[in-house]
Amino acid sequence: MSVFPSVSSFSPSPLRSAIVTRLRAAGCVFAEDEAELLISAARTPSDLDAMVDRRVAGLPLEHVVGWAEFCGLRISVGPGVFVPRPRTAFLVERAAAVAPRPEGREAVVVDLCCGSGAVGAALVAALGRAELHAADIDPAAVRCARGNIAAAGGRVYEGDLYEPLPAALRGRVDVLVANAPYVPTEAIGLLPPEAREHEPLVALDGGADGLEVQRRVAASAADWLAPGGCLLIETSERQAPLTARTFARGGLVTQIAACDELDATVVIGTRPA
Numbered sequence: 001m002s003v004f005p006s007v008s009s010f011s012p013s014p015l016r017s018a019i020v021t022r023l024r025a026a027g028c029v030f031a032e033d034e035a036e037l038l039i040s041a042a043r044t045p046s047d048l049d050a051m052v053d054r055r056v057a058g059l060p061l062e063h064v065v066g067w068a069e070f071c072g073l074r075i076s077v078g079p080g081v082f083v084p085r086p087r088t089a090f091l092v093e094r095a096a097a098v099a100p101r102p103e104g105r106e107a108v109v110v111d112l113c114c115g116s117g118a119v120g121a122a123l124v125a126a127l128g129r130a131e132l133h134a135a136d137i138d139p140a141a142v143r144c145a146r147g148n149i150a151a152a153g154g155r156v157y158e159g160d161l162y163e164p165l166p167a168a169l170r171g172r173v174d175v176l177v178a179n180a181p182y183v184p185t186e187a188i189g190l191l192p193p194e195a196r197e198h199e200p201l202v203a204l205d206g207g208a209d210g211l212e213v214q215r216r217v218a219a220s221a222a223d224w225l226a227p228g229g230c231l232l233i234e235t236s237e238r239q240a241p242l243t244a245r246t247f248a249r250g251g252l253v254t255q256i257a258a259c260d261e262l263d264a265t266v267v268i269g270t271r272p273a
């Protein structure tokens with residue numbers, strides 16, 4: 001717990017409304033909520049000034065305060081690390097729903113392309129207990145995930161997809177989740193500046209059709225899944241049939257799940273028992 005009082009204990013409402021005005025002028029749609037959050041996160045008035053400046057300059061709110069709320073957890077998000085999106089809660093929810101519950105041992109969960117580790121951490125919280133392994137190619141993401149996943153008793157590895165995972169996990173994974181990058185290269189320019197300018201390209205760019213990383217995840221999944229184990233990948237509604245085809249090619253029994261409320265689509269594949 002911080003030894004500093006939060007600024008909220010001494011911020012008068014004229015200051016609050018000045019912040020709202022600045023945020024609104026900078027295009028922040030939820031300026032009141034953001035002002036409230038910044039005021040509660042800042043430890044000193046000068047800290048608050050600096051935070052508002054960074055937000056007005058276009059930094060994602062989560063990078064300014066250093067955390068994102070995800071599935072009811074507070075996930076630390078360092079500079080240059082992908083901010084977990086609300087829609088990805090559907091990936092966690094589906095994974096918890098289809099996860100095999102092995103008798104006499106914890107389920108083995110792998111979060112590939114883990115970024116901050118939000119998905120793995122939330123999935124373990126939803127399952128109650130699990131043996132969690134997570135991996136990412138980006139050293140900044142790995143550092144961040146280590147902080148978030150240690151609390152869930154998990155281990156984080158750095159490298160390309162399956163390459164850094166312990167070989168002993170082959171054929172033992174009950175749930176493999178991946179929110180891999182799936183934006184087609186030519187659509188990167190259409191993303192909001194917060195993503196384009198403050199999240200790394202490796203977290204966003206899924207190659208020509210957006211499926212390059214997903215295809216590689218699906219192709220090797222059956223080697224790592226236990227019989228009856230599941231692979232779940234977040235994708236877009238438009239790309240879902242193509243993502244599903246890569247699962248079927250990888251020998252998985254495949255279904256597509258969608259959530260209109262979160263605008264989320266997940267492809268689920270099961271390794272036949």
Ligand SMILES: C[S@@+](CC[C@H](N)C(=O)[O-])C[C@H]1O[C@@H](n2cnc3c(N)ncnc32)[C@H](O)[C@@H]1O
Pocket residue numbers: 082083084085088112113114115116117118119135136137138141159160161178179180181182202203204213
């Ligand atoms: C869309 S972000 C998702 C992060 C996190 N799973 C989440 O939902 O918040 C994709 C992540 O995949 C990682 N990544 C991209 N290519 C990778 C690869 N070949 N191997 C491992 N990680 C990769 C990026 O570094 C980034 O952290």
